[in-house]
Amino acid sequence: xxxxxxxxxxxxxxxxxxxxxxxxxxxxxxxxxxxxxxxxxxxxxxxxxxxxxxxxxxxxxxxxxxxxxxxxxxxxxxxxxxxxxxxxxxxxxxxxxxxxxxxxxxxxxxxxxxxxxxxxxxxxxxxxxxxxxxxxxxxxxxxxxxxxxxxxxxxxxxxxxxxxxxxxxxxxxxxxxxxxxxxxxxxxxxxxxxxxxxxxxxxxxxxxxxxxxxxxxxxxxxx
Numbered sequence: 001x002x003x004x005x006x007x008x009x010x011x012x013x014x015x016x017x018x019x020x021x022x023x024x025x026x027x028x029x030x031x032x033x034x035x036x037x038x039x040x041x042x043x044x045x046x047x048x049x050x051x052x053x054x055x056x057x058x059x060x061x062x063x064x065x066x067x068x069x070x071x072x073x074x075x076x077x078x079x080x081x082x083x084x085x086x087x088x089x090x091x092x093x094x095x096x097x098x099x100x101x102x103x104x105x106x107x108x109x110x111x112x113x114x115x116x117x118x119x120x121x122x123x124x125x126x127x128x129x130x131x132x133x134x135x136x137x138x139x140x141x142x143x144x145x146x147x148x149x150x151x152x153x154x155x156x157x158x159x160x161x162x163x164x165x166x167x168x169x170x171x172x173x174x175x176x177x178x179x180x181x182x183x184x185x186x187x188x189x190x191x192x193x194x195x196x197x198x199x200x201x202x203x204x205x206x207x208x209x210x211x212x213x214x215x216x217x218x219x220x221x222x223x
Contacts, residue, residue: 001174001175001176001202001203001206001219002027002087002114002116002174002176002219003027003030004203005114005172005174005206005219005221006085006114006221009083009112009114009221010031010034010036010083011034014035014036014037015036015037015082015083016036016037016039016080016081016082016083016108017031017036017037017038017039017081017082017083017084017085018038018039018040018041018072018076018080018081018083018084018085018106019031019038019039019040019041019084019085019087020041020042020068020069020072020084020085020086020089020103021041021042021043021068021069021086021087021088021089022040022041022042022051022085022087023040023042023044023047023050023051024047024050024051024054025040025050025051025054025055025062025064026054027085027087028040028051028062028085029051029054029055029058029060029062031085032055032060032061032062033058033060036083038061038062038063039062039063039064039065039075039076039081040062040063040064040065041065041066041067041068041071041072041075041076042064042065042066042067042068043066043067043068044066045066048064048065048066051064052064069089069093069099069102069103070102072102072103072106073102073105073106076106078105078106079105079106079107079108079109080106080108081106081107081108081111082107082108082111082112083107083111083112083113083114084103084106084107084111084112084113084114085114086099086103086113086114086115086116087114087115087116088116088117088118088217090115090117090152090154091117091118091151091152091153092151092152093152096152096162097162097165097166100162100163100166100168101166103166104166104167104168110223111223112221112222112223113163113168113220113221113222113223114219114220114221115159115163115219115220115221115222116176116217116218116219116220117152117153117154117159117217117218117220118151118152118153118154118216118217119153119154119155119156119175119212119213119215119216119217119218120139120153120154120155120158121155121213121214122177122181122213122214122215122216123139123153123216124136124139124140125182125214126181126216127139129182139153154218155213156173156209156212156213156218159173159218159220160173160220163220163222168222168223169222169223170220170221170222171221171222171223172207172220172221173207173212173218173219173220173221174206174207174218174219174220175205175206175207175208175211175212175214175215175217175218175219176202176206176215176216176217176218176219177202177215177216177217178202178205178206178211178214178215178216179198179201179202179205179214180198180202180216181216182214183198
């Protein structure tokens with residue numbers, strides 16, 4: 001779903017794309033295959049080595065640089081990117097507000113931020129369905145960015161507000177894994193065509209606001 005939402009942005013000419021926390025390059029390599037100039041910034045040297053192997057195997061060029069959000073501007077320079085991918089990173093930073101300010105500084109005017117964050121309401125449901133009722137109850141009381149031992153989790157309004165306060169204009173919000181984490185794996189294994197039907201259902205509800213609270217993750221595009 002993230003790829004489907006981002007693809008129209010990537011269809012416009014060769015772009016400078018920075019993937020912060022891009023790890024082994026599962027997303028970055030696909031972007032590079034479209035002809036874009038892609039840099040991955042990640043704190044793990046092992047992940048960057050795996051990224052280099054994957055890129056070489058597929059015959060594309062992806063620049064890997066060791067670092068994190070605190071050093072991102074030093075690596076890319078101000079206004080060094082047309083697109084920044086920040087997927088699964090905002091949850092683990094100490095200060096999401098400062099992190100978004102850094103991401104805004106990396107983007108060129110009119111650039112696009114692709115932000116993927118964990119969604120708090122879904123985490124409450126998941127804990128309750130697993131029988132961890134005390135944990136689910138504790139998550140109800142998390143405020144602001146939903147910080148907890150597992151990191152920050154965000155509701156739809158919280159995520160939009162953070163981006164708006166950081167000077168971004170949110171252009172799209174999508175729910176990711178609305179039903180996928182609620183459906184028993186045994187059902188998908190036993191029912192012919194169930195996986196394809198689930199994917200189609202996920203696509204159908206990804207932009208419907210009433211289902212966003214069920215999404216495991218929220219994907220936001222902002223300029």
